[in-house]
Amino acid sequence: MANYHYDEAGNMAAYLVISVLVIILLPVTFPLDSGCQCTPCVQRRADVRRHQRGSLLRPKFTRKALLITVGWGSYYVYNPFEILEISTGTTEKAIKSHPDKVKATINETLEDITNRFVDFTKAYKSLTDETIRRNWELFRHPDGQQEVSMGIALLKWVIEGKNIIWVLGVYGILFGGALLTLVGRWWFGNRQKTKDGINTKIAAAFFKARTDNSGMKEVIGALGQAYRWETTWAGTAVGLEELEEQIDEKMGDRWREVKDLVAPGGKCEWTEQRALVLLYAHFLRLNIGDGALKQEQTRLLLQAPMLLNALLGISAARSWLSPTLMVMRLPAYITQALLPGKTVAPQAQLPGFDGDADASEGKDLVSFILRLEDEGDIRKTEARKTLEGWSWLDVVDMSFKVIGERLVTPSSIVFLLVKLRLRRPLQSDAPSSVSEKSAKAIREDKEKDDKFLNRRRDAEDIEVATPAWAHAPHWPGLRKPGWLLVLADDKSNRIVVPPMKISDVPASSPGKERDYRSYKLQFQAPPTDTLVGEETFQRLKIDDISALNAEEQTAEDEISDP
Numbered sequence: 001m002a003n004y005h006y007d008e009a010g011n012m013a014a015y016l017v018i019s020v021l022v023i024i025l026l027p028v029t030f031p032l033d034s035g036c037q038c039t040p041c042v043q044r045r046a047d048v049r050r051h052q053r054g055s056l057l058r059p060k061f062t063r064k065a066l067l068i069t070v071g072w073g074s075y076y077v078y079n080p081f082e083i084l085e086i087s088t089g090t091t092e093k094a095i096k097s098h099p100d101k102v103k104a105t106i107n108e109t110l111e112d113i114t115n116r117f118v119d120f121t122k123a124y125k126s127l128t129d130e131t132i133r134r135n136w137e138l139f140r141h142p143d144g145q146q147e148v149s150m151g152i153a154l155l156k157w158v159i160e161g162k163n164i165i166w167v168l169g170v171y172g173i174l175f176g177g178a179l180l181t182l183v184g185r186w187w188f189g190n191r192q193k194t195k196d197g198i199n200t201k202i203a204a205a206f207f208k209a210r211t212d213n214s215g216m217k218e219v220i221g222a223l224g225q226a227y228r229w230e231t232t233w234a235g236t237a238v239g240l241e242e243l244e245e246q247i248d249e250k251m252g253d254r255w256r257e258v259k260d261l262v263a264p265g266g267k268c269e270w271t272e273q274r275a276l277v278l279l280y281a282h283f284l285r286l287n288i289g290d291g292a293l294k295q296e297q298t299r300l301l302l303q304a305p306m307l308l309n310a311l312l313g314i315s316a317a318r319s320w321l322s323p324t325l326m327v328m329r330l331p332a333y334i335t336q337a338l339l340p341g342k343t344v345a346p347q348a349q350l351p352g353f354d355g356d357a358d359a360s361e362g363k364d365l366v367s368f369i370l371r372l373e374d375e376g377d378i379r380k381t382e383a384r385k386t387l388e389g390w391s392w393l394d395v396v397d398m399s400f401k402v403i404g405e406r407l408v409t410p411s412s413i414v415f416l417l418v419k420l421r422l423r424r425p426l427q428s429d430a431p432s433s434v435s436e437k438s439a440k441a442i443r444e445d446k447e448k449d450d451k452f453l454n455r456r457r458d459a460e461d462i463e464v465a466t467p468a469w470a471h472a473p474h475w476p477g478l479r480k481p482g483w484l485l486v487l488a489d490d491k492s493n494r495i496v497v498p499p500m501k502i503s504d505v506p507a508s509s510p511g512k513e514r515d516y517r518s519y520k521l522q523f524q525a526p527p528t529d530t531l532v533g534e535e536t537f538q539r540l541k542i543d544d545i546s547a548l549n550a551e552e553q554t555a556e557d558e559i560s561d562p
Contacts, residue, residue: 008562034468035388035468036386037389037528038386039382040382040473041386043470044473081123084120085120092127095127096128122528185437194310196306198307199229206222206310210318212318215323216330216340217261218263220341223311224258224279227271230303238293239289239290239293243293244301245287247284255280262276275300281297282301283333283334283339283340284355285337298455301476302476308327313498318493319494321488322493328484334475335470335472336472337474337477346368350365350382352382365387390471392422392425393422397418399416400415400418402451403454417452417453418519419517420483420502421505421515422515424508448514459504459518459520460517460518461504462518464506467480467504481505483502484500485500505517
């Protein structure tokens with residue numbers, strides 16, 4: 001008859017928990033290549049990960065990897081078989097016949113020989129003596145359970161009285177000199193930076209250069225001026241003059257206009273000149289053969305979002321709509337490597353097409369790809385892969401709300417409840433509409449909306465799947481889609497509420513009752529910072545009601561007389 005013994009002490013419970021967690025957590029750690037599956041995007045993500053990970057010949061050591069390596073290197077498990085230099089499972093008879101001599105090696109001191117002899121003797125006894133063997137099996141030590149001792153992590157000479165002068169001198173240098181130096185560098189370094197992390201001279205240049213009618217050229221000119229202080233210069237690079245000649249050939253007078261905006265007469269400083277050339281080489285998708293120049297362009301592009309974010313804050317602080325919209329649209333042109341300031345065809349963002357594509361041919365990408373398939377174009381496969389990962393912002397519903405009130409009254413705090421979701425261009429199932437819901441579902445949605453309005457967060461707390469990487473084959477990094485929401489009055493060219501970036505918008509799922517996400521924001525248009533031309537405009541009107549109905553006019557709070 002079988003006997004079953006339970007782990008009453010709980011010694012083996014940790015092994016059970018770890019085994020179960022490994023089954024669940026190990027598959028989760030496998031990397032998933034989620035995102036646009038077109039060939040350029042897949043190759044771009046592979047190049048970015050390869051650069052971040054390093055190679056076998058040029059590995060990239062991080063602080064985390066170094067600490068893990070040192071930790072595992074210092075970890076040692078006591079093994080008497082290894083000390084005796086015999087194989088595990090050797091019989092007791094063979095162990096007793098093993099020579100118990102400690103042979104000295106070259107350059108080994110007497111102390112080392114003594115320590116090795118002690119370890120050798122303990123290992124020999126732990127495998128031949130029954131009591132010691134039991135201690136080793138139970139406690140992994142021949143002497144049985146070991147006592148834990150605590151000590152002060154200070155060298156003995158530090159606390160000796162004769163060395164007090166030297167100790168105080170070291171403390172004085174550290175706290176009186178080095179600490180003040182670090183604090184001074186931090187203090188004076190932060191004084192030269194704004195809250196957005198850019199140089200204060202750049203912020204001053206942004207503030208002086210903007211007007212209420214600034215267009216895309218002026219925004220690009222301000223971005224070029226910023227690289228006078230935020231330089232990415234990697235030294236002398238070959239091919240810069242050839243790049244500028246190609247840009248001048250393609251753009252002509254427009255190139256000279258941009259240089260005039262950066263510096264009067266087009267006499268730019270050397271850093272500004274390099275930045276403009278590399279930036280427009282990216283816009284025109286020119287090939288850069290020099291490796292150092294390519295790395296400099298990569299650093300320049302990765303630095304652009306921080307500079308544009310600061311420029312956006314300055315434009316929004318002045319409540320200017322036109323320059324703010326230009327700054328909001330420029331990141332998408334940089335991401336897709338398209339020349340800003342002109343009408344761009346949507347298919348120019350597809351693989352195999354360039355920025356010179358005719359805008360009149362592909363206003364509707366779905367119809368354009370269907371036409372490519374009918375014509376048997378070789379670019380149809382990659383174009384369809386791109387469109388399958390494409391996302392359009394779908395505005396489900398918008399409504400003005402006042403907490404605790406049915407009407408929007410004058411001087412009340414008004415929230416615009418915006419419900420957004422993403423829709424695939426090739427999605428076959430039609431997304432659900434708010435008007436198609438039942439009365440019970442509408443009532444439940446209203447209760448959820450009221451709870452959301454009373455919370456501090458601007459976005460509703462829902463379970464959102466990890467967003468896939470956006471289609472950005474020309475961007476030197478991994479990029480997730482995002483949108484900018486702003487409330488403005490286009491008639492007066494003024495901003496009412498500053499722009500706010502949103503992300504993690506859920507995808508449309510017709511099978512779910514609530515396949516959208518709510519945001520508390522008043523906005524006119526949400527241009528994306530990833531795809532060009534994917535904007536949604538909707539005019540809104542607030543009716544301020546000062547005359548209430550009869551029931552609301554008579555309804556007053558009853559306050560007793562004191």
